[in-house]
Amino acid sequence: MDKKKIVAIMPIKLKNERLPGKNTKMLGDKPLIQYELDNLLATGMLDSINVYCSNEEVCQYLPQGVNFVKRSETLDLPTSNFSQIFEAFSKEVDADIYVYAHATAPFITKETMVECMNAVLSGKYDSAFCASKIQDYLWQDGEPLNFDATNVPRSQDLKPIYRETSGVYVYTKEVFEKYHRRIGKNPYIKEVSFKEAVDINNPEDFDLAIAMLPVEL
Template sequence: MKTVAFVPIKLNNERTPGKNTKRFYDGTPMIQCILKSLVQVRGLDEIYVFCSKDEIKEYLIDGVKFMKRPEYLDTSEATPQDIIKEFMKLVDADIYMVSHATSPFVSVKHFEECIETVKSKKYDSAFTGEKIQRLLWTSLNTPLNFDPTNVPRTQDLDPIYDEVSAAYVFPKETFVKYNRRIGINPHIVEVSGVEAVDIDYPEDFEIADALYKEIINKKQN
């Protein structure tokens, strides 16, 4: 089964301009973190960066191809479904993995678990997610996942999973059938701690940069 990964990149991010190519303390662009992981993943036949700007080419590494996308996908009206549909028109595959540069620390083994579970056909999709067992409230000031008259221990709460955008893996037929990257029988690959870091805002990047520095220092010692 031909399996293709692609990293959608928009250079004009609204919340954190230029975040995908923003450099960590040692000069490494953030996008290269996930690319360096993807080229190590077993089971991938091709890896692409899907971007409307040719400038992104200078950030690519060996083993990663560039695929140019229409500029309308950079607008706030474009949805993840729009991006996936456009990529599928350009690159045919049996299984696709969408990975986002804003989750730079997910391990190779968790990417591989996503792919392997979909290839097994036991699940119609897989994605990385962070397990949450906390007392949560809605914006209407009502408890979301517990009875306030009988507050449980947090470890006894039913887990809720927050999507971590490092990996969404799905067969072509799942997307065609449901028009979404997660089907009706997904496998959640649990990530936590550093792996669950997702960068949306400038302060998120500052935290990620500190974590990146710690990771590099540990590797060097």
């Protein structure tokens, strides 16, 4: 069987609205952007790891072995979405399988990344993503969403609902070509811990991440 080409993309903006400069902000002893890049490198499974950014200043933060791919400044607009960013990137860097990584998820482990990539490589799944399991009493529009309010079950007996976390998305080239999205029709859902699910978007998230860093003795 031919070896599949696996390529990682990490889209980066250096100017952020909710937490200015978050991607290059120091988290412990290294910038936020380096956490997930280091773990992608550690998997040893990727043909290339690419930071997709309009500003070459990001290069000073990239570990050895990570490529800089310049993108149009139009993709930095607040209205830019995944489809626009990935479509532009995929025209420049071809692959059989893509790993879409977010710098804002510093605690996603190498093991989780490997598990997601292997799930798609196996051919049993067309995509993989990370998620937090929610098993609680949920309401929507004033009505119970996942339980009978007249016969309330134990919380552990509720049917789990999964919430996407940023982490990593792994998907075949065909998934995007066919559905124009990063999750296909037969995804592998990787349940992650509370720590792995941390996604940094605002100052409070950053404070949480600092509190979760290993304590040096």
